Structure formats: C-alpha cells, structure tokens
Amino acid sequence: MLLSEVLDALAPLDGARIVDGTFGAGGYSRALLKEGARVIGIDRDPTVAPFVDALTREFPGRFAFVAGPFSELDALAGERQVDGVVLDIGVSSMQLDQAERGFSFMRSGPLDMRMGREGETAADLVNTLSETDLGNLIFAFGEERASRRIAKAIVAARETAPITDTLELAQLIEKTVGRKPGAPHPATRTFQGLRIAVNGEFDQLVGALFAAERILPEGGRLAVVTFHSLEDRIVKRFFDQTKTAAPRSRHLPYSAPVEACWAPVRKAVRAGSAELGRNPRARSATLRSGVRTSIAARPEQAAGLGVPGFRRGAA
Known part of the structure; x- marks a missing residue:
C-alpha cells in the first residue's frame, strides 16, 4: 500500500538499513531491497516463511529476518x-486471502484471527464474553454504532x-442490522x-512507535501506513507532541x-486514483512519516495518544 510514497518518505535508500516491522508477504522489503537498501524483516506470523526464504535467496547478504512482534523491533x-x-x-x-486464518467475513473459515497463532481466538471472545463486554469491545475497537444489537x-x-465459523458470524450480523x-x-x-482485541493491536502499535523512536538516530526516518481512523489518530498524535502535551493555563508563567x-517529512498521504484502481483495499490507507531529531526518546506511554479503551467487566 502506498509503496512509492513510502519509498519517498524513507529516502535516501541506497546503502541504508531499514527495519520492515510488518513483513507480511515481503512487498515493502522487496521494494526497499531493489532500491539498494539492506533490510531487516520482522513478523510474528509463522506463515511468512516462504516469502522470507525467497528474499533470502534473491538478496543474499542484504536481507535478514527475525521472528517476533513488531512492538519489540528495537530489541529484535x-x-x-x-x-x-x-x-x-x-x-x-x-x-485476508487465507480463509483458514479466519480474518475474512467473505469466506467460510474458523473464527480464529490470531496473527501469531497463540492466545485467545475470536471464537473464544464471541462465545465467552458477556453481552455487555462484547458490545463494549465491538464499539470501542470497531466503532460500530449497532454494537449493542449485534x-x-x-x-x-x-x-x-x-x-x-466466519460466514456464520457475518450472516448473523447482516441479518441483525441489514x-x-x-x-x-x-x-x-x-x-x-x-481482530484488534485478539491481537492486542493497539498495544502493539504504541510499542512499535516508541521502539522506533528509541532505535532511530538523528536523521532516521519512520513511515507508518494505517487503515482506519483509530490507528491513524494514534500515529498522528505520536508524531505531533503538541497533541499530547498537557494543557497549560494562560495565567501560568511562560514555558518553552x-x-x-x-x-x-510531509503531510499525511492517501491513496490516489491510480492505486485505488489497482488495489481497492487501499481506499482507507493513510501514510504518516517523520524524521528523528536530536531530542532524547520519550518514555513509552499510551496516555495522550487517543488509544481506545476496553476492559472486561466494565459497565
């Protein structure tokens, strides 16, 4: 998604060492390698192995892969x-294209949704959470106004x-809300x-942003592509510290x-008509990017980033 824009945001790339924290099928990594970069790919999904092997053979000595969550990219x-x-x-x-992973409501498959194949599945949540907790989860993480009815x-x-089954759940929701x-x-x-709840995606995102802040030196570049407003808000506030700074009274003494x-690097970028023609899934993609300054990395914290909250048992 937004591949050429991502490459521009990370330039210059020839000889640069880039961490692709969400390796997936290796699309970004391959493009970065073709631009002359050295790439460290990171992913917690064990099914990426064939794509890792292909790039390792194609770019010997310039591509390395480490299995793990991208929230720990600095350590990895x-x-x-x-x-x-x-x-x-x-x-x-x-x-999405692997029905057996349970991410898609367009294909019949087990209601799983785990990226790392560990922990609770979506079926566990759907079948064990109370009605109140399930409604709160769908509203907080899905921004679904009909969450209570669902x-x-x-x-x-x-x-x-x-x-x-994924189709069973999708058809139930369609029957409920039309x-x-x-x-x-x-x-x-x-x-x-x-999906967000199963994979702890907001915690992972916050961890990855601050890990990038810790690992990148002055002049280092970070490019983040998000696909819905909740993620984008977190990234926007992370880059713009005026959004997270505590408000000050005008009656207090001046402070720097x-x-x-x-x-x-540039303003937020969204997919243009050409990319949307090639890939309709890019319709909600947003790229935000920044260049690291000389200021010391901040302590990791979610406060002020607008991270949605969900807690089991909450009223």
Whole structure:
C-alpha cells in the first residue's frame, strides 16, 4: 500500500538499513531491497516463511529476518545500525486471502484471527464474553454504532450452539442490522474490533512507535501506513507532541515549547486514483512519516495518544 510514497518518505535508500516491522508477504522489503537498501524483516506470523526464504535467496547478504512482534523491533534488530523503519498496520492481504486464518467475513473459515497463532481466538471472545463486554469491545475497537444489537444477537445465537465459523458470524450480523446497497459489509466493523482485541493491536502499535523512536538516530526516518481512523489518530498524535502535551493555563508563567522528537517529512498521504484502481483495499490507507531529531526518546506511554479503551467487566 502506498509503496512509492513510502519509498519517498524513507529516502535516501541506497546503502541504508531499514527495519520492515510488518513483513507480511515481503512487498515493502522487496521494494526497499531493489532500491539498494539492506533490510531487516520482522513478523510474528509463522506463515511468512516462504516469502522470507525467497528474499533470502534473491538478496543474499542484504536481507535478514527475525521472528517476533513488531512492538519489540528495537530489541529484535539487536545492535545493528538502523536508518529507517516502516510499519504497515493491521491485517495483510495475505492473511485476508487465507480463509483458514479466519480474518475474512467473505469466506467460510474458523473464527480464529490470531496473527501469531497463540492466545485467545475470536471464537473464544464471541462465545465467552458477556453481552455487555462484547458490545463494549465491538464499539470501542470497531466503532460500530449497532454494537449493542449485534452483541445481543450473538449471545442469543450461541445459546443454541457456539459460533465458530466466519460466514456464520457475518450472516448473523447482516441479518441483525441489514445491508444497504453499495455500503461496506455490515460485519466489517465487528470483525475489525474482534481482530484488534485478539491481537492486542493497539498495544502493539504504541510499542512499535516508541521502539522506533528509541532505535532511530538523528536523521532516521519512520513511515507508518494505517487503515482506519483509530490507528491513524494514534500515529498522528505520536508524531505531533503538541497533541499530547498537557494543557497549560494562560495565567501560568511562560514555558518553552515542547522539544519534538520528530520533524515531519510531509503531510499525511492517501491513496490516489491510480492505486485505488489497482488495489481497492487501499481506499482507507493513510501514510504518516517523520524524521528523528536530536531530542532524547520519550518514555513509552499510551496516555495522550487517543488509544481506545476496553476492559472486561466494565459497565
């Protein structure tokens, strides 16, 4: 997504060492390598192995891969010098296209959604959370206005039998809220909310942003592509410290402006008509990027970044 724009944001690339924190099928890594960069790929999904092997053979000595969560990219990169970091947030096309992974509401498959194949599945959440917790989750992480109705329908349906199939859940949601012609599938936001919860995506994103801030030297570049407003808000506030600084009363003595850890590369970039023609999934993609300044890295914290909250048992 936004490949040429990402390359521009990370330039110059010839001889640079770049961390591709969300390797996936290796699209960014391959493009970076073709531009002359040295790349460290990171991913927690074990199914990326064939793509790793292909790049290792094609670019010997210039590509390395480390398995793990991108929130730990500074530790995973080790002592290597790093000039840039790229992050492509959310589910990959590769994962959506594999019905057995349970990410897509367009294909029948197990209601899984785990990127790393560990921990609770989406089916676990759908079949064990209380109606209140399920509604809160879908609203907070999916921004679904019909979250209460959907949660009520799910709880009623699972009394007959557990919900374990993606199409079964998608059809239940469509039956509950209806479907308007030309509108996105009514299950889109519910599936988004479940996926985010299963994979702890907001915690991962915050961790990755601050890991990049720690590992990049002055002049290092960070490019982040997001696919919905919740992610984009976090990234926007991370780069712009005026958004996260504590408000000050005009009656207090003057204090110097907050010294920024990042200087902007360019304004937020969205997919143009040419890319949308090639890849309709890019319609919601947004690229934000920054250049590291000499200011010391901040302590890692989610406060002020607008991270949505969900807590089990909350009213």
